[in-house]
Amino acid sequence: MEHGRRPQAPPGSARAIWRALGYLGRYKLETAGALVALLLVSAANLAAPQLVRLAIDEGIARNDNATVLQAVGGLVAIALGRGLFNFLQGYLAERVSQGVAFDLRDALFARIQRLSFSYYDQAQTGQLLTRLTNDVEQVRTFVGSGVVQLAASCAMLVGCAVLLLNLNPVLAVVALASVAPILWLLRNFVGKMGPLFGRVQAALGRLNTVLQEDLRGIRVVRAFSGEEREAARYRKINDELLGHNLGIIDAISTNFPFVGFFANLGTLVVVGVGGLLIFRQKLTLGELLAFNSYLGFLLMPLMTLGFIAAQISRAGASALRVFELLDTQVEVADKPGARTLPPIQGRVELRDVRFRYAGSEREILRGVSFVAEPGQLVAILGTTGSGKSTIINLIPRFYDVTGGAVLLDGHDVREVTLSSLRSQIGVVLQDALLFSGTVRENIAYGRPEATQEQIQAAAEAAQAAEFIAGLPQGYDTVVGERGVGLSGGQRQRLAIARALLTDPRLLILDDSTSAVDAGTEAAIQEALDRLMRGTNRTALVIAQRISTVRDADLILVLDEGRVVAQGTHEQLLASSALYNEILGSQLQASTPEAA
């Protein structure tokens, strides 16, 4: 659950902003171009009031039509030039910012693809997704246009102030003094809005969590008559959200009308004091009008600065989150100088393996040793939480052992490259995940270059060919989130076909089939049996069915992270009480028929 954003920018966010600015390095030319274009726009902005003054003082006041026309022509020319540079500025800034966003996302994606399983045990997908989308977007807007605007605003502010002081120092000082409270208002506003927006986002996040949970768990809610409780929970957060939203409205309505007021006050002071100066012949009417226009230009960058200040505080927090992810250590990575694992025979050895999840006190594996010879079928049995899944996760190095060693054909898995290791191991995980794409692409996931014949052969071996033929477009049917829905049993068979296609020398699979009817289960198990008992293939299986363990070459019985018994079915039946207990209900069921 996301906690409210901290009221102040977290420490380090300034450094994160600097680091984000470093990404501009690859777009030096565009950045410089955008900045120059923006400065030219500002210069054009400053020149326009001069022409207005010229038209009024030299033209209209002196009945000089030609001058008026010249001034008007100048104004139009300036507008056109300003238009061109404005366009260039916007376009170049966008190229820069989109480039930076591309680079950040690219780097982030490469990182998340390689982060270890242990990272994903803790991470929430929603949070990671937010970093790659929302946070990158925040950084992008600031780094792209924010920086350019910041530079231009500062230049404009200084330029305007200098011009005003030049035009009339007395008037300039009074005018500047009267708009100064705007700075204070904006600072105040930015300081308030940051935390307020944070609280709104957090409340909204919680509100949506309640909504999502209510929808997903609607049967549980109804079954336990929880409707009223859910509604109350929702109403409470909704009220909170309303409170925060009203706070924002309060801040906006307190600040912005008064920003406008002080801006107007500037005009008032200029006209009032300017009038007095005109009485004393120290100012012309045209100068007064021009002065007033410049005052308007002074306000623009002031507002922009306020806007950017808010942007910086948000972008800083986001940059921090982005870099935190980018800097996350990939725990399981190739060692420097890791060798390529040569084609293996399939001998697996665990030597006194110990394992503890990061941040956990409890050892999941406490000295596990066994050897699987090439071609053997090894079944792992145990209760929930005894460490079965951990063992099969250690062989393809999804995690690294915390003690002991895992050896493949005598090579320590930590000494070889990940890609040469994993490309020789086939894995069928318990949740058969399909990707959006065709059936063909899903089967060929581990071997994108496979031919149609190979794919079909794998599908047939996995007992999937029949139902695939029944799909609307056969192998080209799109499945996954946005495609045709498949049943759990069908998904599982596709996952098996996927593993079969890679034709691994070492196969690791979780034999627990989720709930499907007996007919489907039979089909799945036939496919699994074919996969497990393929010739010349070592198979490590988390087994639940008596039919699997009965003819395994070696059965390991796990309890609380230790191998408490090992041997064949007959040996264990005679020697291990736990083995008998685990298989108890199935043994009774099958005995009459087996006999």
Added chain:
Amino acid sequence: MRRPGSLESMAELEIQRAANRGAVARRLVTELRPHQGTLLVALGLVVVSALAQAIGPYLVSRAIDHDIGSGNAEALLRTMLLLLAVYLGGAVASRAQTRRVGAVGQQVLASMRTRLFGQLQALPLSYFDKRPIGDLMSRLLSDVDTLNQFFSQGLTQLLGAMLGLVGVLVAMLALNVRLALACFTLIPAMLLTTWFFAARARKAYRKTRQTVGSVTAELQEELVGVRQAQAFNRTDENIRRFRGRNAANRDANVAAVGVTSAFSPAIDVLATLSTALVIGYGGHLVLQGQLTVGLVAAFLIYAQQFFRPVQLAASTYTLMQSALAGAERIYSILDEPREPADVPDALELGRAQGRITFEKVSFAYDAEHPVLRDVSFEVAPGQTVALVGRTGAGKTTVANLIPRFYDTTEGVVRLDGEDVKRVKRASLRRQMATVIQEPFLFSGTIAENIGYGRPGASREEIEQAARAVHAHEFIAALPKGYDSVLGEGGATLSQGQRQLLAFARAVIAEPRVLILDEATANIDTRTEALIQRALSTLLAGRTSVVIAHRLSTIRSADLILVIDAGRITERGTHEELMARNGLYAELYHRQFREPAAAAR
């Protein structure tokens, strides 16, 4: 970050139109009725601030022409004081107005959210069967969000801008009709320019919506599937593929900005043209003695003021269309028929005995697809009935009719002889607890999740329930025990552990009727045996309905019903059914078939 009124905010909204705009708009207006008084006050305040906006430049021009022109310092001071009062009044009125309108908008939204959520609690479950949750979620969020945008930005700004515009127009006409009309000639050009760019921008942004959608979709999928990717050595391939989509998104955005960056310069040129027009034509009029210099100055200010509201109105129009479309969908959810209410003289069930009777029950979601046909059976209090059959045979439907998640199409379901339709729904459901295949856990602590079955349960009762289903051991082993916070859908627990929590939640409710739908599918055999033992003690004196594919778990049931294509085809005990050698025996044999010996 898009500022309202910018071309981007116009273009990023999809053009959506409500089918019945008039009716939806009228209904939205009725939402505002409780806030009538506040809104009337706000309207008055809008008029005040619009007046102030219009009067300001006039006073400036009077100060320049009359006071400064005539050298009257005292008059200048008076005008300045008046101006100060006008500005201050305008600011105060504008503050009071923004605050009121904004607050009304947020209150209307909050009430709509609450009503929507309430409606979701009352809709029949069949409503949710037809709609993917992701779809429903994004609907609810984005529709309420467009309304929020409209209320928080559109409404206030539109109101203020329009009135300000009227004030400015009136003031310009009042000051000098000819110069005013000359300025107005630029309005069509401006509208045309806006329309021209908006059409192109919309097209360009439609493309970016697609590319950003494909980036997000890919991200979401790869995040979920990262373990698969690593297991199948797909990392480099995935990175390469993502880079392609990422680049497409970058290029689409740059192209779109190519269009929008040309827009504001174009408007800028038009605005400058109006300034030039005022100076050129105004100067001409001054030379002819038909206009004063001060008025030209005032016109310069007005000309700058009138471009923005026109632009704003164009963008708010799009916003309004989307808001109406969003509101229409929200109302369509609010108008869905709710779960039928309890009948007027509905019975309040006390503690039930637990006798369940089905009398000639048929059920169909729609007329063409009957799910259950003529199902009759009776379960005596304390008995266990097991439902067996193929996927889709109708077992779950039978279970769903007992707590009245659905109503029968024909026939009667009775609890202790009472028709469940004549019983108060809450009192009916209080008698039963259901554990389903995919155990659903709420985010929160373990204790909260177990306690969900009985609000107000003490920590002792929660622990007792956990012990009863053998969940206490693993809970106690967690660093924070019962106070451990569960992640997304209980992600930090294994399937089996989550299932155990769901059991504990059912146990603590002390139900008279327990419904287990595939509840033991994800638990290993030994744990299942433990639970079976725990349940058998807990089931003592309780009626239970069990659906399981693992036939080994239902052999001890008092009654086994074999359901095939919506009908009960066999009934009896395990031994009786095995002796019959029908579908049950077939399913049973298939499950415990001999392994394929030839394969090896």
